[in-house]
Amino acid sequence: MRTTRSSKRQAMEELDSYRQSFAGKILFLALADSGHYYFADGSSSSTDYTVPRYTLSGENRDDAWFFRTMAEVDSFELNIDYDNHLDVNKIWYNVVIRDRQGTKIGLGGSGVDITSFINQAIDIDEPGIETILFSGGGTIEGHKDRSYVIHNSKVRGAEKKFTVFDLIDTPADREGARLAIDRLTRGESEVENLPLALQGKHYLAAIAFMPEIRWYNLVLIDARQVIGSRSFLPILAISIVSLLVVVVIIIVLLNRLVLTRLSILAMSANRMAAGDFDIAIAAETRDEIGALTSSFNEMALMVKDHSDNLEQKVVQRTEELKLVNRRLAESNDQIMDSIRYAQLIQASILPSAEIVRRHLADFFALYLPRDIVGGDYYFCREHAYFFGRPDRFALCC
DSSP: OOOOHHHHHHHHHHHHHHHHHSTTOOEEEEETTTOEEEEEOSSGGGOOTTSOSEEOOTTOGGGHHHHHHHHHOSSEEEEEEEETTTTEEEEEEEEEEEOTTSOEEEEEEEEEOOHHHHHHHHOOOSTTEEEEEEEGGGBEEEOSSHHHHHHHHHOOTTOOOOBHHHHBOSHHHHHHHHHHHHHHHTTSOSEEEEEEEETTEEEEEEEEEETTTTEEEEEEEOHHHHOOOGGGHHHHHHHHHHHHHHHHHHHHHHIIIIIHHHHHHHHHHHHHHTTOOOOOOOOOOSSHHHHHHHHHHHHHHHHHHHHHHHHHHHHHHHHHHHHHHHHHHHHHHHHHHHHHHHHHHHHHHSOOHHHHHTTOSSOOOOOOOSSSSOSOOOOEEEEEEETTEEEEEEEEO
């Protein structure tokens, strides 16, 4: 198919309109067939969508995210990753692209800077309270010491990432943390409380699981900084309980303000993947998730418009084909009626077996038309005169 300049320009303008509707003003496309990775962020160096920024390779560990997503993800996923090619660290939402047969042909999506979100969750301005965010296997995703996060976002291949278990001092505490994480993952509890020793300090810890993004929130309370005197143990106990309540409230609010909204987006994406494009999500806030929600609504509206037009064309074409088929059926009926009428005429011309039997003691006629009317003909007729003289005879051939 020949692609004109105008169609290329129209395609690039439509891609750029998608990019501008995203909160991060970023759009990427990665194709499985060629391995080309296209990226645009609005800068002058990325306005041409026909030129790939780089080529993905299965042998390059920096590109492992693409091949893992193509193999394991059916619709979309959220992924926090550092792109060494582009030198950007964002949360990426990777959407699987399929052809008309449903075969995966690549990935598309955008990225959002969630540094401010992580900072708000980590930088708690309360003495004696720390928060750590970590993912499966204990990998640290958020910590007041940013060197852990930076190191983990850039690690590839067999290099070791920093985990929350590396910070715990004793094997017993590490095992207790693993058991608590397992219970949270299985849904046996919402919050796990336990004492932990981290980097030479003793804490009262609370761990909660965030299933929408598969992360865990670890809140550490240093009782000695909160209240240092043993004479205030009753007050200390009350304060600790109050702090644990506050922690639970923070976790609930975090789940309601962030994770629930992400869960709604995930369910809406699954509905779109199932073919339901009539989706509208209320953008209740003006933060990054609200902007992402607005971008999702615009994308769903555009996809619904394309889908509705396509369905209308399919219905119109189906009606045209039905009309043609009906006319062909009518023509076929007319032809078949003519053939059957010809069969009746032919049957009336051919001699009957009774006439032939009166003149031939032993005979047979092999008459097998291919369909309905045959091209062969046999003849038998009685005559009362032979060369002008009265004499009854029969001629059969």
